[in-house]
Amino acid sequence: MLKIKLTLEYDGTRYVGWQIQPNGPSIQQEVEEALGQLLQTKCDVVGAGRTDAGVHARGQVAHVVLPKQVENRNLMNGLNALLPEDIRVLDAVEVDSDFHARYSAKSRVYRYQLALQPTALDRNYSWFVGGYQLDRGHLDTCAAAIVGEHDFTSFCRAESTLPHHLCTVTSARWLESDSLLCFEIAANRFVHGMVRALVGTMVEIARGYRTLEEFGALFAARDRRRAGMAAPAKGLFLERVIY
Amino acid sequence: MLKIKLTLEYDGTRYVGWQIQPNGPSIQQEVEEALGQLLQTKCDVVGAGRTDAGVHARGQVAHVVLPKQVENRNLMNGLNALLPEDIRVLDAVEVDSDFHARYSAKSRVYRYQLALQPTALDRNYSWFVGGYQLDRGHLDTCAAAIVGEHDFTSFCRAESTLPHHLCTVTSARWLESDSLLCFEIAANRFVHGMVRALVGTMVEIARGYRTLEEFGALFAARDRRRAGMAAPAKGLFLERVIY
Numbered sequence: 001m002l003k004i005k006l007t008l009e010y011d012g013t014r015y016v017g018w019q020i021q022p023n024g025p026s027i028q029q030e031v032e033e034a035l036g037q038l039l040q041t042k043c044d045v046v047g048a049g050r051t052d053a054g055v056h057a058r059g060q061v062a063h064v065v066l067p068k069q070v071e072n073r074n075l076m077n078g079l080n081a082l083l084p085e086d087i088r089v090l091d092a093v094e095v096d097s098d099f100h101a102r103y104s105a106k107s108r109v110y111r112y113q114l115a116l117q118p119t120a121l122d123r124n125y126s127w128f129v130g131g132y133q134l135d136r137g138h139l140d141t142c143a144a145a146i147v148g149e150h151d152f153t154s155f156c157r158a159e160s161t162l163p164h165h166l167c168t169v170t171s172a173r174w175l176e177s178d179s180l181l182c183f184e185i186a187a188n189r190f191v192h193g194m195v196r197a198l199v200g201t202m203v204e205i206a207r208g209y210r211t212l213e214e215f216g217a218l219f220a221a222r223d224r225r226r227a228g229m230a231a232p233a234k235g236l237f238l239e240r241v242i243y
Numbered sequence: 244m245l246k247i248k249l250t251l252e253y254d255g256t257r258y259v260g261w262q263i264q265p266n267g268p269s270i271q272q273e274v275e276e277a278l279g280q281l282l283q284t285k286c287d288v289v290g291a292g293r294t295d296a297g298v299h300a301r302g303q304v305a306h307v308v309l310p311k312q313v314e315n316r317n318l319m320n321g322l323n324a325l326l327p328e329d330i331r332v333l334d335a336v337e338v339d340s341d342f343h344a345r346y347s348a349k350s351r352v353y354r355y356q357l358a359l360q361p362t363a364l365d366r367n368y369s370w371f372v373g374g375y376q377l378d379r380g381h382l383d384t385c386a387a388a389i390v391g392e393h394d395f396t397s398f399c400r401a402e403s404t405l406p407h408h409l410c411t412v413t414s415a416r417w418l419e420s421d422s423l424l425c426f427e428i429a430a431n432r433f434v435h436g437m438v439r440a441l442v443g444t445m446v447e448i449a450r451g452y453r454t455l456e457e458f459g460a461l462f463a464a465r466d467r468r469r470a471g472m473a474a475p476a477k478g479l480f481l482e483r484v485i486y
Contacts, residue, residue, distance in 0.1 A: 009363045056364060080361055088361040118323055118331040120252045121299060121368070 002069055003099055006031070006045075006079075007091035008060040013124050013234065014086065018051045018060065027051070027087055031062065034082040038075070041067050048101045048241040049108055049190070054233030056125065058111075059090070059240035063101040101241070107170060108190060109239040112183040112199045112231060119179065126180060127199075127235040134181070134206040139174045142202045142215050143183065146172040153222035155198050156191035165191045165222075184239070193230055201228035245312055246342055249274070249288075249322075250334040251303040256367050256477065257329065261294045261303065270294075270330055274305065277325040281318070284310050291344045291484040292351055292433070297476030299368065301354075302333070302483035306344040344484070350413060351433060352482040355426040355442045355474060362422065369423060370442075370478040377424070377449040382417045385445045385458050386426065389415040396465035398441050399434035408434045408465075427482070436473055444471035 008031070016024040020032075028045055035043040048061040070078075076092040083089070098104075115126035116134075146169050153165040169187040176182075183199055201218070204210045210228065218227050251274070259267040263275075271288055278286040291304040313321075319335040326332070341347075358369035359377075389412050396408040412430040419425075426442055444461070447453045453471070461470050 009361075011363045011366075058364065085366050086363045088363040088366075090360055117333055118252075120254045120329045120331040121301065123254075123328050123331075125364070 001097070002066045003095050003097050004064050004066055004070075004072070004075065005091075005093050005095045005099060005101065006062045006064065006089055008057060008062060009088045009090055010057050010060065011086040011124070012051060012054050012056045015053065017053045017055065018047050018049070018057075024053075027057075027060070028062075030083055030087055031079070034079050035064060035066075037082055038078045039066060039068070039070070046101050048105050049238055051236075051238050052193070052233055055236045055238065056234075057238040060238050061101050061105070061241040061243075063095065063099060099243075104243050105241050107186050107188050107242045109184065109186045109242070110190065110195045111185075111237045111239045112195055113235045113237070114181040114183075114199075114203070115179065116181055117179050122180065124234055125237075127232045129203055132207050134203065135208070136174070136181075136206070138206045138212060139181075139183075139202055141212055142205060143172045143174055145216055146185065146198065150219045151222055152191050152194050152219075154218040154224055154227045155194045155201070156224060157193040158224045160192050162191060167191060167194070186242075195236055196230040196233065197224070197227050199231040199235070203231065204228040244340070245309045246338050246340050247307050247309055247313075247315070247318065248334075248336050248338045248342060248344065249305045249307065249332055251300060251305060252331045252333050253300050253303065254329040254367070255294060255297050255299045258296065260296045260298065261290050261292070261300075267296075270300075270303070271305075273326060273330055274322070277322050278307060278309075280325055281321045282309060282311070282313070289344050291348050292481055294479075294481050295436075295476055298479045298481065299477075300481040303481050304344050304348070304484040304486075306338065306342060342486075347486050348484050350429050350431050350485045352427065352429045352485070353433065353438045354428075354480045354482045355438055356478045356480070357424040357426075357442075357446070358422065359424055360422050365423065367477055368480075370475050372446060375450050377446065378451070379417070379424075379449070381449045381455060382424075382426075382445055384455055385441075385448060386415040386417055388459055389428065389441065393462045394465055395434050395437050395462075397461040397467055397470045398437045398444070399467060400436040401467045403435050405434060410434060410437070429485075438479055439473040439476065440467070440470050442474040442478070446474065447471040 018027045020026045020029045045062045045064045072092045076089045079089045113126040115128040149168045167187045172185045261270045263272045288307045315335045319332045322332045356369040358371040359373045392411045410430045415428045
Protein backbone atom coordinates (compact mmCIF):
# COMPACT_ATOMS: atom_id res chain seq x y z
CA MET A 1 0.00 0.00 0.00
CA LEU A 2 1.29 3.38 -1.01
CA LYS A 3 -0.33 6.78 -0.33
CA ILE A 4 0.29 9.44 -2.94
CA LYS A 5 -0.39 13.19 -2.81
CA LEU A 6 -1.22 14.63 -6.22
CA THR A 7 -1.08 18.34 -7.06
CA LEU A 8 -3.42 19.20 -9.92
CA GLU A 9 -4.02 22.14 -12.22
CA TYR A 10 -7.24 22.26 -14.21
CA ASP A 11 -9.38 24.42 -16.42
CA GLY A 12 -12.86 23.90 -14.94
CA THR A 13 -14.71 25.37 -17.95
CA ARG A 14 -16.21 22.13 -19.28
CA TYR A 15 -16.62 20.26 -15.98
CA VAL A 16 -19.48 19.96 -13.47
CA GLY A 17 -16.87 20.56 -10.76
CA TRP A 18 -14.36 18.51 -8.82
CA GLN A 19 -16.80 15.95 -7.46
CA ILE A 20 -18.30 13.03 -9.38
CA GLN A 21 -21.88 13.80 -10.36
CA PRO A 22 -24.37 12.08 -12.65
CA ASN A 23 -24.98 15.17 -14.81
CA GLY A 24 -21.63 15.52 -16.55
CA PRO A 25 -17.84 15.10 -16.51
CA SER A 26 -15.99 15.90 -13.28
CA ILE A 27 -12.29 16.31 -12.51
CA GLN A 28 -12.42 13.56 -9.86
CA GLN A 29 -13.88 11.10 -12.35
CA GLU A 30 -11.27 11.92 -15.00
CA VAL A 31 -8.44 11.39 -12.49
CA GLU A 32 -9.96 8.14 -11.18
CA GLU A 33 -10.42 6.84 -14.72
CA ALA A 34 -6.85 7.72 -15.73
CA LEU A 35 -5.50 6.02 -12.57
CA GLY A 36 -7.71 2.99 -13.23
CA GLN A 37 -6.41 2.71 -16.78
CA LEU A 38 -2.78 3.18 -15.71
CA LEU A 39 -2.86 0.74 -12.78
CA GLN A 40 -5.61 -1.60 -13.99
CA THR A 41 -7.52 -1.30 -10.72
CA LYS A 42 -10.21 0.94 -9.21
CA CYS A 43 -8.72 3.88 -7.26
CA ASP A 44 -10.62 6.37 -5.08
CA VAL A 45 -9.31 9.90 -5.27
CA VAL A 46 -9.98 12.27 -2.33
CA GLY A 47 -9.69 16.01 -3.01
CA ALA A 48 -8.83 18.82 -0.60
CA GLY A 49 -11.76 20.93 -1.74
CA ARG A 50 -14.83 20.48 -3.93
CA THR A 51 -14.56 23.16 -6.57
CA ASP A 52 -17.90 24.04 -8.22
CA ALA A 53 -18.81 23.75 -11.90
CA GLY A 54 -16.65 26.11 -13.96
CA VAL A 55 -14.18 26.84 -11.13
CA HIS A 56 -10.49 26.34 -11.94
CA ALA A 57 -7.50 25.17 -9.91
CA ARG A 58 -3.82 26.02 -10.04
CA GLY A 59 -3.04 23.79 -7.07
CA GLN A 60 -5.80 21.39 -6.06
CA VAL A 61 -4.49 18.55 -3.91
CA ALA A 62 -5.81 14.98 -3.81
CA HIS A 63 -4.68 11.76 -2.25
CA VAL A 64 -4.99 8.23 -3.48
CA VAL A 65 -3.97 4.85 -2.11
CA LEU A 66 -2.22 2.72 -4.71
CA PRO A 67 -2.15 -1.07 -4.60
CA LYS A 68 1.48 -1.22 -5.74
CA GLN A 69 4.70 0.74 -5.92
CA VAL A 70 4.87 3.18 -8.84
CA GLU A 71 7.74 5.58 -9.39
CA ASN A 72 6.39 9.14 -8.81
CA ARG A 73 7.71 10.49 -12.09
CA ASN A 74 6.18 7.58 -14.02
CA LEU A 75 2.87 8.08 -12.24
CA MET A 76 2.79 11.79 -13.11
CA ASN A 77 3.82 11.29 -16.73
CA GLY A 78 1.50 8.32 -17.16
CA LEU A 79 -1.47 10.28 -15.81
CA ASN A 80 -0.66 13.31 -17.96
CA ALA A 81 -0.56 11.07 -21.02
CA LEU A 82 -4.03 9.70 -20.23
CA LEU A 83 -5.80 12.77 -18.82
CA PRO A 84 -7.52 15.35 -21.05
CA GLU A 85 -5.33 18.39 -21.77
CA ASP A 86 -7.36 20.63 -19.45
CA ILE A 87 -6.29 18.59 -16.40
CA ARG A 88 -2.58 18.28 -15.54
CA VAL A 89 -0.77 16.57 -12.69
CA LEU A 90 1.92 19.00 -11.50
CA ASP A 91 3.36 16.80 -8.80
CA ALA A 92 3.06 13.32 -7.30
CA VAL A 93 4.80 12.51 -4.01
CA GLU A 94 4.54 9.69 -1.51
CA VAL A 95 3.03 10.69 1.85
CA ASP A 96 2.51 9.06 5.25
CA SER A 97 -0.47 6.78 5.59
CA ASP A 98 -2.22 9.26 7.94
CA PHE A 99 -2.15 12.08 5.35
CA HIS A 100 -5.62 13.15 4.23
CA ALA A 101 -5.99 15.68 1.40
CA ARG A 102 -9.03 17.26 3.03
CA TYR A 103 -8.64 16.79 6.79
CA SER A 104 -4.88 17.37 6.99
CA ALA A 105 -5.14 20.73 5.19
CA LYS A 106 -4.26 23.70 7.44
CA SER A 107 -5.46 26.33 4.98
CA ARG A 108 -6.50 26.93 1.42
CA VAL A 109 -5.88 29.90 -0.85
CA TYR A 110 -8.39 31.04 -3.47
CA ARG A 111 -8.03 33.77 -6.07
CA TYR A 112 -10.80 35.57 -7.93
CA GLN A 113 -9.97 37.45 -11.13
CA LEU A 114 -11.88 40.55 -12.26
CA ALA A 115 -11.19 41.89 -15.76
CA LEU A 116 -11.19 45.69 -15.93
CA GLN A 117 -11.21 45.78 -19.73
CA PRO A 118 -12.82 43.49 -22.31
CA THR A 119 -10.66 40.40 -22.68
CA ALA A 120 -10.45 37.66 -25.30
CA LEU A 121 -7.57 35.74 -23.71
CA ASP A 122 -9.01 35.67 -20.17
CA ARG A 123 -12.66 35.31 -21.22
CA ASN A 124 -12.96 31.94 -19.47
CA TYR A 125 -10.80 32.96 -16.49
CA SER A 126 -12.23 36.27 -15.31
CA TRP A 127 -15.39 38.27 -14.68
CA PHE A 128 -15.48 41.37 -16.87
CA VAL A 129 -16.63 44.30 -14.72
CA GLY A 130 -15.16 47.06 -16.88
CA GLY A 131 -18.57 48.43 -17.78
CA TYR A 132 -18.59 50.44 -14.53
CA GLN A 133 -16.09 52.15 -12.27
CA LEU A 134 -14.97 50.33 -9.14
CA ASP A 135 -13.86 52.22 -6.01
CA ARG A 136 -10.57 50.49 -5.25
CA GLY A 137 -10.45 51.98 -1.72
CA HIS A 138 -13.80 50.36 -0.90
CA LEU A 139 -12.53 46.99 -2.14
CA ASP A 140 -9.46 47.27 0.11
CA THR A 141 -11.59 48.29 3.12
CA CYS A 142 -13.87 45.27 2.62
CA ALA A 143 -10.89 42.93 2.25
CA ALA A 144 -9.42 44.18 5.53
CA ALA A 145 -12.79 43.61 7.26
CA ILE A 146 -12.84 39.98 6.11
CA VAL A 147 -9.57 39.08 7.87
CA GLY A 148 -10.06 37.34 11.22
CA GLU A 149 -12.58 34.83 12.58
CA HIS A 150 -16.12 35.52 11.39
CA ASP A 151 -19.43 33.78 10.91
CA PHE A 152 -19.82 33.55 7.11
CA THR A 153 -23.47 32.38 7.10
CA SER A 154 -24.44 35.43 5.01
CA PHE A 155 -21.88 34.33 2.39
CA CYS A 156 -22.76 30.63 2.40
CA ARG A 157 -25.22 28.92 0.07
CA ALA A 158 -28.62 28.64 1.72
CA GLU A 159 -28.72 24.84 1.30
CA SER A 160 -25.64 24.38 3.54
CA THR A 161 -25.85 21.53 6.04
CA LEU A 162 -22.61 22.43 7.85
CA PRO A 163 -22.85 22.53 11.66
CA HIS A 164 -21.36 26.06 11.70
CA HIS A 165 -20.01 28.69 9.31
CA LEU A 166 -17.12 30.08 11.31
CA CYS A 167 -13.95 30.56 9.27
CA THR A 168 -10.62 32.10 10.21
CA VAL A 169 -9.37 34.22 7.33
CA THR A 170 -5.61 34.72 7.65
CA SER A 171 -5.24 37.03 4.66
CA ALA A 172 -7.52 38.78 2.18
CA ARG A 173 -6.33 41.39 -0.31
CA TRP A 174 -6.84 42.85 -3.77
CA LEU A 175 -3.85 42.77 -6.15
CA GLU A 176 -3.41 44.22 -9.61
CA SER A 177 -1.85 42.00 -12.24
CA ASP A 178 -1.75 43.44 -15.78
CA SER A 179 -5.35 44.28 -16.66
CA LEU A 180 -6.76 41.97 -13.97
CA LEU A 181 -7.78 42.91 -10.45
CA CYS A 182 -7.47 39.84 -8.24
CA PHE A 183 -8.89 39.03 -4.82
CA GLU A 184 -6.72 36.58 -2.93
CA ILE A 185 -7.97 34.98 0.27
CA ALA A 186 -6.46 32.39 2.62
CA ALA A 187 -8.47 30.72 5.38
CA ASN A 188 -8.52 27.57 7.49
CA ARG A 189 -11.81 26.60 5.84
CA PHE A 190 -14.31 27.98 3.32
CA VAL A 191 -18.07 27.48 3.38
CA HIS A 192 -19.96 26.72 0.17
CA GLY A 193 -19.96 29.59 -2.34
CA MET A 194 -18.09 31.88 0.09
CA VAL A 195 -15.50 33.47 -2.21
CA ARG A 196 -18.00 34.10 -5.01
CA ALA A 197 -20.51 35.66 -2.57
CA LEU A 198 -17.80 37.83 -0.99
CA VAL A 199 -16.55 39.04 -4.39
CA GLY A 200 -20.08 39.65 -5.72
CA THR A 201 -20.92 41.70 -2.63
CA MET A 202 -17.65 43.67 -2.67
CA VAL A 203 -18.19 44.55 -6.34
CA GLU A 204 -21.69 45.84 -5.52
CA ILE A 205 -20.14 48.07 -2.85
CA ALA A 206 -17.30 49.23 -5.11
CA ARG A 207 -19.89 50.13 -7.77
CA GLY A 208 -21.81 52.20 -5.24
CA TYR A 209 -24.87 49.93 -5.14
CA ARG A 210 -24.36 49.25 -1.43
CA THR A 211 -22.56 51.03 1.38
CA LEU A 212 -19.48 49.95 3.31
CA GLU A 213 -21.59 49.95 6.48
CA GLU A 214 -23.89 47.32 4.97
CA PHE A 215 -20.86 45.09 4.36
CA GLY A 216 -19.79 45.18 8.01
CA ALA A 217 -23.33 44.35 9.14
CA LEU A 218 -23.46 41.19 6.99
CA PHE A 219 -21.39 39.05 9.38
CA ALA A 220 -23.89 39.62 12.23
CA ALA A 221 -26.93 39.26 9.92
CA ARG A 222 -26.26 35.55 9.21
CA ASP A 223 -28.65 35.61 6.23
CA ARG A 224 -27.55 34.76 2.68
CA ARG A 225 -30.37 36.89 1.24
CA ARG A 226 -28.73 40.02 2.69
CA ALA A 227 -25.43 39.62 0.78
CA GLY A 228 -24.89 40.29 -2.93
CA MET A 229 -25.09 38.08 -6.00
CA ALA A 230 -22.47 35.36 -6.39
CA ALA A 231 -19.72 36.34 -8.81
CA PRO A 232 -19.51 33.99 -11.86
CA ALA A 233 -17.66 30.68 -11.33
CA LYS A 234 -15.24 31.22 -14.22
CA GLY A 235 -13.25 33.90 -12.33
CA LEU A 236 -12.43 31.61 -9.38
CA PHE A 237 -9.24 29.58 -8.85
CA LEU A 238 -8.25 27.23 -6.04
CA GLU A 239 -4.64 28.44 -5.86
CA ARG A 240 -3.09 26.08 -3.35
CA VAL A 241 -3.66 23.97 -0.26
CA ILE A 242 -1.32 24.29 2.68
CA TYR A 243 -0.52 21.34 5.02
CA MET B 244 -14.79 60.28 -43.86
CA LEU B 245 -13.36 59.23 -40.53
CA LYS B 246 -10.22 57.19 -39.90
CA ILE B 247 -10.25 54.99 -36.80
CA LYS B 248 -7.42 53.12 -35.09
CA LEU B 249 -8.60 49.93 -33.40
CA THR B 250 -6.61 48.07 -30.73
CA LEU B 251 -7.52 44.38 -30.67
CA GLU B 252 -6.94 41.43 -28.37
CA TYR B 253 -7.57 37.93 -29.70
CA ASP B 254 -7.17 34.27 -28.98
CA GLY B 255 -5.84 32.92 -32.28
CA THR B 256 -6.52 29.26 -31.46
CA ARG B 257 -9.40 28.69 -33.88
CA TYR B 258 -8.33 31.12 -36.63
CA VAL B 259 -6.26 30.74 -39.80
CA GLY B 260 -4.49 33.95 -38.76
CA TRP B 261 -5.08 37.68 -39.05
CA GLN B 262 -5.43 37.79 -42.82
CA ILE B 263 -8.50 36.75 -44.80
CA GLN B 264 -7.93 33.35 -46.41
CA PRO B 265 -10.21 30.92 -48.23
CA ASN B 266 -9.45 27.98 -45.90
CA GLY B 267 -11.05 29.16 -42.66
CA PRO B 268 -12.06 31.99 -40.34
CA SER B 269 -9.64 34.90 -39.90
CA ILE B 270 -9.57 37.79 -37.43
CA GLN B 271 -9.63 40.36 -40.25
CA GLN B 272 -12.77 38.81 -41.71
CA GLU B 273 -14.55 38.73 -38.34
CA VAL B 274 -13.76 42.41 -37.74
CA GLU B 275 -14.81 43.42 -41.26
CA GLU B 276 -18.07 41.48 -40.91
CA ALA B 277 -18.86 43.03 -37.52
CA LEU B 278 -18.15 46.52 -38.90
CA GLY B 279 -20.29 45.80 -41.96
CA GLN B 280 -23.17 44.67 -39.78
CA LEU B 281 -22.83 47.65 -37.44
CA LEU B 282 -22.51 50.32 -40.14
CA GLN B 283 -24.41 48.59 -42.95
CA THR B 284 -21.58 49.10 -45.41
CA LYS B 285 -18.45 47.26 -46.57
CA CYS B 286 -15.34 48.29 -44.56
CA ASP B 287 -11.73 47.30 -45.29
CA VAL B 288 -9.65 46.71 -42.19
CA VAL B 289 -5.84 47.06 -42.43
CA GLY B 290 -3.77 45.39 -39.71
CA ALA B 291 -0.31 46.33 -38.42
CA GLY B 292 0.97 42.78 -38.73
CA ARG B 293 -0.24 39.50 -40.20
CA THR B 294 -0.22 37.05 -37.33
CA ASP B 295 -0.10 33.39 -38.41
CA ALA B 296 -2.65 30.66 -37.71
CA GLY B 297 -2.86 30.02 -33.97
CA VAL B 298 -0.89 33.13 -32.98
CA HIS B 299 -2.53 35.43 -30.41
CA ALA B 300 -2.55 39.19 -29.90
CA ARG B 301 -2.77 41.35 -26.80
CA GLY B 302 -2.46 44.56 -28.81
CA GLN B 303 -2.87 44.15 -32.56
CA VAL B 304 -3.62 47.49 -34.24
CA ALA B 305 -5.77 48.02 -37.32
CA HIS B 306 -7.17 51.03 -39.14
CA VAL B 307 -10.43 51.46 -40.95
CA VAL B 308 -12.05 54.32 -42.82
CA LEU B 309 -15.67 54.82 -41.84
CA PRO B 310 -18.25 56.44 -44.10
CA LYS B 311 -19.88 58.33 -41.24
CA GLN B 312 -19.26 59.70 -37.76
CA VAL B 313 -19.61 57.13 -34.98
CA GLU B 314 -18.89 57.84 -31.34
CA ASN B 315 -15.73 55.84 -30.39
CA ARG B 316 -17.30 54.28 -27.32
CA ASN B 317 -20.36 53.18 -29.33
CA LEU B 318 -18.13 51.75 -32.05
CA MET B 319 -16.13 49.73 -29.51
CA ASN B 320 -19.17 48.47 -27.62
CA GLY B 321 -21.07 47.75 -30.83
CA LEU B 322 -18.19 45.71 -32.23
CA ASN B 323 -17.72 43.80 -28.98
CA ALA B 324 -21.41 42.93 -29.00
CA LEU B 325 -21.13 41.51 -32.54
CA LEU B 326 -17.66 39.91 -32.50
CA PRO B 327 -17.07 36.36 -31.23
CA GLU B 328 -15.87 36.27 -27.61
CA ASP B 329 -12.31 35.35 -28.61
CA ILE B 330 -11.83 38.72 -30.35
CA ARG B 331 -12.20 41.95 -28.33
CA VAL B 332 -11.79 45.60 -29.27
CA LEU B 333 -9.80 47.24 -26.45
CA ASP B 334 -9.76 50.74 -27.88
CA ALA B 335 -11.10 52.79 -30.79
CA VAL B 336 -9.76 56.30 -31.44
CA GLU B 337 -9.96 58.73 -34.34
CA VAL B 338 -6.64 59.29 -36.14
CA ASP B 339 -5.33 61.60 -38.87
CA SER B 340 -6.10 60.63 -42.44
CA ASP B 341 -2.41 59.82 -43.10
CA PHE B 342 -2.23 57.22 -40.30
CA HIS B 343 -1.57 53.70 -41.60
CA ALA B 344 -1.67 50.75 -39.18
CA ARG B 345 1.17 48.98 -40.99
CA TYR B 346 3.34 51.69 -42.54
CA SER B 347 3.14 54.21 -39.69
CA ALA B 348 4.30 51.64 -37.11
CA LYS B 349 7.74 52.42 -35.66
CA SER B 350 8.11 49.09 -33.88
CA ARG B 351 6.29 45.97 -32.79
CA VAL B 352 6.67 43.89 -29.65
CA TYR B 353 6.17 40.12 -29.63
CA ARG B 354 6.22 37.74 -26.68
CA TYR B 355 6.75 33.99 -26.73
CA GLN B 356 5.67 31.91 -23.72
CA LEU B 357 7.44 28.69 -22.71
CA ALA B 358 5.83 26.55 -19.99
CA LEU B 359 8.36 24.96 -17.65
CA GLN B 360 5.82 22.62 -16.06
CA PRO B 361 2.76 20.85 -17.50
CA THR B 362 -0.09 23.34 -17.71
CA ALA B 363 -3.84 23.00 -18.15
CA LEU B 364 -4.66 26.72 -17.97
CA ASP B 365 -1.98 27.86 -20.44
CA ARG B 366 -2.22 24.83 -22.74
CA ASN B 367 -3.31 27.00 -25.68
CA TYR B 368 -0.98 29.88 -24.79
CA SER B 369 2.43 28.29 -24.27
CA TRP B 370 4.89 25.67 -25.50
CA PHE B 371 5.57 23.09 -22.82
CA VAL B 372 9.30 22.43 -22.73
CA GLY B 373 9.46 21.08 -19.19
CA GLY B 374 10.49 17.63 -20.33
CA TYR B 375 14.11 18.78 -20.48
CA GLN B 376 16.37 21.20 -18.64
CA LEU B 377 17.04 24.58 -20.26
CA ASP B 378 20.27 26.49 -19.63
CA ARG B 379 18.94 29.92 -18.72
CA GLY B 380 22.37 31.53 -19.19
CA HIS B 381 22.50 30.32 -22.79
CA LEU B 382 19.05 31.78 -23.45
CA ASP B 383 20.18 35.16 -22.10
CA THR B 384 23.37 35.07 -24.17
CA CYS B 385 21.38 34.36 -27.34
CA ALA B 386 18.89 37.15 -26.55
CA ALA B 387 21.74 39.63 -26.14
CA ALA B 388 23.20 38.54 -29.49
CA ILE B 389 19.89 39.25 -31.23
CA VAL B 390 19.82 42.94 -30.24
CA GLY B 391 21.00 45.31 -32.99
CA GLU B 392 20.69 45.33 -36.79
CA HIS B 393 21.07 41.89 -38.33
CA ASP B 394 20.17 39.97 -41.44
CA PHE B 395 17.49 37.50 -40.30
CA THR B 396 17.38 35.41 -43.50
CA SER B 397 18.26 32.29 -41.47
CA PHE B 398 15.19 32.94 -39.32
CA CYS B 399 12.78 33.78 -42.16
CA ARG B 400 10.48 31.34 -43.94
CA ALA B 401 12.11 30.05 -47.11
CA GLU B 402 9.19 31.23 -49.27
CA SER B 403 9.79 34.89 -48.35
CA THR B 404 9.57 37.37 -51.23
CA LEU B 405 10.78 40.35 -49.20
CA PRO B 406 13.53 42.43 -50.86
CA HIS B 407 15.72 42.10 -47.73
CA HIS B 408 15.64 40.59 -44.24
CA LEU B 409 17.43 43.27 -42.24
CA CYS B 410 15.70 44.07 -38.94
CA THR B 411 16.77 46.35 -36.10
CA VAL B 412 16.03 44.67 -32.80
CA THR B 413 15.83 47.28 -30.03
CA SER B 414 15.32 44.84 -27.17
CA ALA B 415 15.28 41.07 -26.68
CA ARG B 416 15.16 39.38 -23.29
CA TRP B 417 13.91 36.40 -21.34
CA LEU B 418 11.61 37.07 -18.37
CA GLU B 419 10.15 34.75 -15.77
CA SER B 420 6.48 35.12 -14.97
CA ASP B 421 5.02 32.50 -12.57
CA SER B 422 5.72 29.13 -14.18
CA LEU B 423 6.24 30.67 -17.65
CA LEU B 424 9.52 31.71 -19.21
CA CYS B 425 8.84 34.45 -21.76
CA PHE B 426 10.92 35.82 -24.62
CA GLU B 427 10.07 39.45 -25.37
CA ILE B 428 11.41 41.12 -28.49
CA ALA B 429 10.93 44.58 -29.98
CA ALA B 430 12.05 45.50 -33.49
CA ASN B 431 11.33 47.96 -36.27
CA ARG B 432 10.19 45.07 -38.45
CA PHE B 433 9.90 41.27 -38.32
CA VAL B 434 10.35 38.86 -41.21
CA HIS B 435 7.97 35.94 -41.66
CA GLY B 436 8.25 33.31 -38.91
CA MET B 437 11.14 35.16 -37.24
CA VAL B 438 10.15 34.96 -33.56
CA ARG B 439 9.17 31.28 -33.76
CA ALA B 440 12.43 30.39 -35.55
CA LEU B 441 14.48 32.38 -33.02
CA VAL B 442 12.73 30.74 -30.05
CA GLY B 443 12.94 27.25 -31.57
CA THR B 444 16.67 27.71 -32.17
CA MET B 445 17.36 29.19 -28.73
CA VAL B 446 15.57 26.25 -27.08
CA GLU B 447 17.74 23.81 -29.05
CA ILE B 448 20.82 25.63 -27.73
CA ALA B 449 19.51 25.78 -24.15
CA ARG B 450 18.83 22.03 -24.31
CA GLY B 451 22.39 21.41 -25.44
CA TYR B 452 21.48 20.21 -28.95
CA ARG B 453 23.47 23.05 -30.52
CA THR B 454 26.29 25.29 -29.35
CA LEU B 455 26.23 29.02 -28.66
CA GLU B 456 28.84 29.46 -31.42
CA GLU B 457 26.44 27.99 -33.96
CA PHE B 458 23.85 30.60 -32.97
CA GLY B 459 26.21 33.51 -33.67
CA ALA B 460 27.09 32.04 -37.06
CA LEU B 461 23.45 31.90 -38.17
CA PHE B 462 23.21 35.62 -39.01
CA ALA B 463 26.03 35.36 -41.54
CA ALA B 464 24.81 32.00 -42.91
CA ARG B 465 21.62 33.49 -44.40
CA ASP B 466 20.08 30.02 -44.77
CA ARG B 467 16.82 28.99 -43.09
CA ARG B 468 17.88 25.32 -43.14
CA ARG B 469 20.73 26.11 -40.74
CA ALA B 470 18.47 27.42 -37.92
CA GLY B 471 16.27 25.32 -35.63
CA MET B 472 12.66 24.20 -35.82
CA ALA B 473 9.98 26.86 -35.53
CA ALA B 474 8.44 26.94 -32.04
CA PRO B 475 4.66 26.19 -32.07
CA ALA B 476 2.35 29.09 -33.00
CA LYS B 477 0.26 28.83 -29.83
CA GLY B 478 3.03 30.31 -27.62
CA LEU B 479 3.31 33.54 -29.64
CA PHE B 480 1.62 36.87 -28.88
CA LEU B 481 1.71 40.17 -30.76
CA GLU B 482 1.96 42.33 -27.63
CA ARG B 483 1.74 45.85 -29.00
CA VAL B 484 2.51 48.12 -31.93
CA ILE B 485 4.30 51.41 -31.34
CA TYR B 486 3.70 54.50 -33.52
